[in-house]
Amino acid sequence: MPSTVLVGAQWGDEGKGKITDLIAGDYDYVVRFQGGNNAGHTVIHGDKELALHLMPSGVMYEHAVPVIGNGVVVDPGVLVKEMAMLEAEGIPCGNLKISCDAHVIMPYHKDLDGADEKWLGSQQIGTTKRGIGPCYQDKMGRKGIRIQDLLDEKIFRLKLEHVLAQKNPILERIYGLHTYTVDEICEEYLPFSRILKPYMAETAQLLNDALRSGKNILFEGAQGTLLDIDHGTYPYVTSSSCCAGGAATGTGVGPTRIDRVLGIQKAYVTRVGGGPFPTELVFEEDGGSGQDAIDGETLCRVGHEFGVTTGRKRRCGWFDAVIGRYAGEVNGLTDVALTKLDVLSAFDTIKVCVAYECEGKRYDYFPMQQSVLFHARPIYEELPGWKDVDITGCRTYEELPANTRAYVEYIEEATGVPTSIISVGPDRDQTLFRRR
Numbered sequence: 001m002p003s004t005v006l007v008g009a010q011w012g013d014e015g016k017g018k019i020t021d022l023i024a025g026d027y028d029y030v031v032r033f034q035g036g037n038n039a040g041h042t043v044i045h046g047d048k049e050l051a052l053h054l055m056p057s058g059v060m061y062e063h064a065v066p067v068i069g070n071g072v073v074v075d076p077g078v079l080v081k082e083m084a085m086l087e088a089e090g091i092p093c094g095n096l097k098i099s100c101d102a103h104v105i106m107p108y109h110k111d112l113d114g115a116d117e118k119w120l121g122s123q124q125i126g127t128t129k130r131g132i133g134p135c136y137q138d139k140m141g142r143k144g145i146r147i148q149d150l151l152d153e154k155i156f157r158l159k160l161e162h163v164l165a166q167k168n169p170i171l172e173r174i175y176g177l178h179t180y181t182v183d184e185i186c187e188e189y190l191p192f193s194r195i196l197k198p199y200m201a202e203t204a205q206l207l208n209d210a211l212r213s214g215k216n217i218l219f220e221g222a223q224g225t226l227l228d229i230d231h232g233t234y235p236y237v238t239s240s241s242c243c244a245g246g247a248a249t250g251t252g253v254g255p256t257r258i259d260r261v262l263g264i265q266k267a268y269v270t271r272v273g274g275g276p277f278p279t280e281l282v283f284e285e286d287g288g289s290g291q292d293a294i295d296g297e298t299l300c301r302v303g304h305e306f307g308v309t310t311g312r313k314r315r316c317g318w319f320d321a322v323i324g325r326y327a328g329e330v331n332g333l334t335d336v337a338l339t340k341l342d343v344l345s346a347f348d349t350i351k352v353c354v355a356y357e358c359e360g361k362r363y364d365y366f367p368m369q370q371s372v373l374f375h376a377r378p379i380y381e382e383l384p385g386w387k388d389v390d391i392t393g394c395r396t397y398e399e400l401p402a403n404t405r406a407y408v409e410y411i412e413e414a415t416g417v418p419t420s421i422i423s424v425g426p427d428r429d430q431t432l433f434r435r436r
């Protein structure tokens with residue numbers, strides 16, 4: 001496939017890292033199109049696990065060009081550190097290209113992210129506090145600072161002066177935080193610009209030229225469909241377009257140039273941060289009880305559900321086919337990779353949410369009003385499990401137990417999207433390809 005968009009079909013953390021890593025070798029360019037260092041995935045390098053937050057996974061392949069597209073928000077300090085870490089591990093970053101139109105996360109964005117969360121109190125979103133939201137706010141408010149502004153100290157200073165005249169009073173008077181001077185930010189940021197300058201490029205042109213000359217591009221999504229600013233569970237979302245459409249706006253490659261949209265969905269569902277989650281199996285420590293709490297704990301423990309970026313315990317729940325169908329539609333998914341199927345070997349029976357019920361009404365489609373989602377009770381189908389059968393050694397679809405295949409096929413039927421890849425363990429070879 002010349003160009004594939006890979007997107008999370010749930011609330012992020014679906015295992016995109018492993019699938020990206022598996023297929024990235026087939027592509028000449030691997031492009032991030034949204035988000036920033038709020039994302040995080042681990043890649044295996046020799047006997048080490050490396051955490052990437054901003055660098056496209058393509059960096060792990062010598063032949064591939066990793067590209068940070070215009071839709072990404074870049075914390076230059078984080079990027080420079082990540083590059084140094086990779087170089088120290090013997091992974092060269094010389095091929096990296098950074099869009100000059102990408103926006104820069106500034107120190108006040110990080111302060112405001114934390115302050116906003118405090119202000120929200122019990123309604124807080126649970127952000128990663130990396131400054132993502134405030135940076136996108138400034139982008140949309142047309143007072144953002146872009147990568148290209150780092151190239152010209154005069155312009156950088158001018159823009160900063162203007163922005164700080166607004167940010168400083170907000171920081172000081174509303175939040176009681178410290179303020180910034182133009183000089184101190186220049187001192188921190190201009191050295192980054194000298195390091196990053198060789199990597200800055202006109203990436204939209206680069207990618208369109210690449211497609212014209214027959215190269216393959218992988219658009220690597222971060223977060224997931226339900227964290228999308230438009231299609232997610234607003235306001236409990238991130239501030240970017242995580243859905244497939246974001247690949248076009250976030251890179252400058254038109255939608256007609258995209259051939260495949262591969263959704264990544266876990267065999268169950270997790271979420272970090274606040275917001276509605278109809279199939280959540282609430283942990284005891286969060287007020288849950290009974291079998292649901294036990295099942296939630298089991299998913300968390302067996303699935304090692306702790307955030308790469310924050311280390312937080314992820315909320316866990318059964319697979320939600322309403323979300324699956326919705327993700328299929330808003331992304332135009334051509335196929336999905338089903339991950340962590342082996343985790344379900346821990347259960348006698350497995351539930352799948354097929355619809356919601358709220359105030360006596362059945363919802364087969366993602367509800368129009370968020371309040372319905374908050375109060376939705378899942379309507380489950382209970383399927384027989386394959387308890388204690390170890391499927392981590394299976395290498396073809398046919399080797400899977402009959403009940404496991406029945407589960408996969410049930411999900412396909414319920415969501416309307418075919419499963420092309422199945423992951424049965426963390427290692428690269430613990431993957432079954434039904435279609436490459």
Ligand code: IMP
Nearest residue numbers: 012013038039126127128237238272273
């Ligand atoms: P932000 O992206 O830091 O603004 O956080 C907004 C919401 O998105 C919070 O609920 C985060 O926990 C969530 N979020 C951001 N990045 C990720 C991710 O990579 N995986 C899962 N959730 C994420």
